[in-house]
Amino acid sequence: MNSTPSLNFDFQKNPKAIDDTKRENFLKNPGFGKIFTDHMLQIKYTNGTGWTDGKIIPYGPISLDPAVCLFHYGQEIFEGLKAYKTQDGHITLFRPLTNAKRFYNSALRMAMAPLPEAIFLKAVEEFVKVEKNWVPDSSVGSLYLRPFMISSTPYLGVKPSPDYIFMIIASPAGAYFSKDNEGVSVWVSEFYTRAASGGTGEAKCGGNYAASLIAQQEATKNNCDQIVFLDAAEHQWIEEMGGMNIFFVFDDGSLLTPPLSGTILPGITRDSILTLARDKGIKVREERYSVHQWIEDIKSGKIREVFACGTAAVVTPIGQVKSSRGEFNINGGKPGTLTQEIRKALVDIQYGRSADPYHWVHKVI
Ligand SMILES: Cc1ncc(COP(=O)(O)O)c(C=O)c1O
Known part of the structure; x- marks a missing residue:
């Protein structure tokens, strides 16, 4: 049997662990993904x-044979929670079993060994x-x-690796955007696409992100914070952003988000917002x-607010859209009322400041 439900973790304490004062200083202003x-x-x-x-061991470089499939064919998946x-x-953790399920599905899509959800959860908790x-x-x-899994068998044939390494690393996080909760600007990419039907768009695999970087560079060249991708077949249907899903708020107070068509990531924040919004009527x-x-709809005033959402960015208002068709401000570039209301409802549950009727919060300690 290829699973080990009762896995234990040996612990090797890091003798060079950062001292308390230094760590507490880092934690005052950690930025994102740097420490x-x-x-x-x-x-x-x-x-x-x-x-x-x-095992849980001191953080540090890992050694891999240069022939492993990871380096050549990109057989790799990850999660973020x-x-x-x-x-x-x-x-506490927020909906960690949903991450475990998505990780399992990403593994299947990339022909990797799927990590049983119970092991994923136990690993995250122990860590x-x-x-x-x-x-x-x-x-x-x-x-x-950041849980992730890499293929680790050295050989150059194009076929799934028989061996894998699953790992978790962690980084204290403040705001994802430097102007968090102010409106960010987005560039609509009319040339580059992120995922096509039948491809890997709904899997969280490194290749999707590697392919998105050139579009993100295009956004930066156009003085925008983020990229909005359109569909690969007709280059007209809005899909998602480089690392976030997207929501539109209309003048009748309704919400719209692109459907899970197989080409976008099934965001856990997206799903949580859909639930919260429906329950608010x-x-x-x-x-x-x-x-x-x-x-x-921006020109006619039908669009009131637009926001991006994801684990890293939480709920971030979009204040400006740029494309080859021109530049447009949304809600005067300011966060909208419903965007702020939804962000607060979500964050209050995540930090245990409000009731959790959906049992999303998972206590570790
Ligand atoms: C491409 C992409 N879309 C959407 C999301 C949002 O997903 P989640 O809310 O699960 O973090 C992410 C972040 O993981 C992402 O990388």
Whole structure:
């Protein structure tokens, strides 16, 4: 049997762990993805033996044979989730089993060994327990967790690797955008696309992000913070952003977000917002929306607010849209009322400041 449901993790304390004062200083203003915690988690997978050799060891470089499939054919997947410190001092995760399921599905799509969801969850919990002192206060942010899996068999044939390494690293996180919760600007890419039907758009694999970087460069050249991708077949239907899903708020108070068509990532924040909005009695549509219609609706005043959402960016208002057709401001470039309301509803549940009727919050400590 290729699974190991009762995996344990050996712990090797980092003798060079950062001292308390230095860590607390880092945690005052961590930025995003720049500083890493003292340890990393690792599990090995071998075809025939399954998942073994679970350990939490000092953070540091790993050694891989230069012939592993990862380096040549990009067989790699990852996840992103956060650990939060609640007001009463608990450390919690937000919907971690949903990340575990998405990771499982990403593995299947990339012909990798799917990590059982129970092992994913236990690994995240054990790791967060070890790194609990790295979770910033709620006034600053959260601890961003990055589980990932790489193929580790050395050979150059183009076929799935029989061996994998699953790992978790973590980085304390403040705001994802430097002007978090002010309106960000987006560039609509009319040439580059992110994913095509039948491709890997709904898997969280490194290749999707590598392919998006040139479009992000185009956005930066046009003085925009982020990229908006259109569909690959007709180059007109709005899909998502480089690392976030997108929502539109109309003048009748309704919400629209592009449907899960197989080409966009099924965002956990997206799904949570759909649930929160429906329960607030807001009319929600998961429908295709074209860039032409978007611009017409901005011009006519039908679009009131637009926001991006994701684990890293939470809920971020979009204040300006630029494309070859011109530049348009949304809500005077300011965060809209519904955007702020939805952000607060979500963040209050995540930090344990409001009731959690959906049982999304998963207590670790
Ligand atoms: C391409 C892409 N879309 C959407 C999202 C939002 O997903 P989630 O809300 O699960 O973080 C992410 C972030 O993981 C992403 O990388």
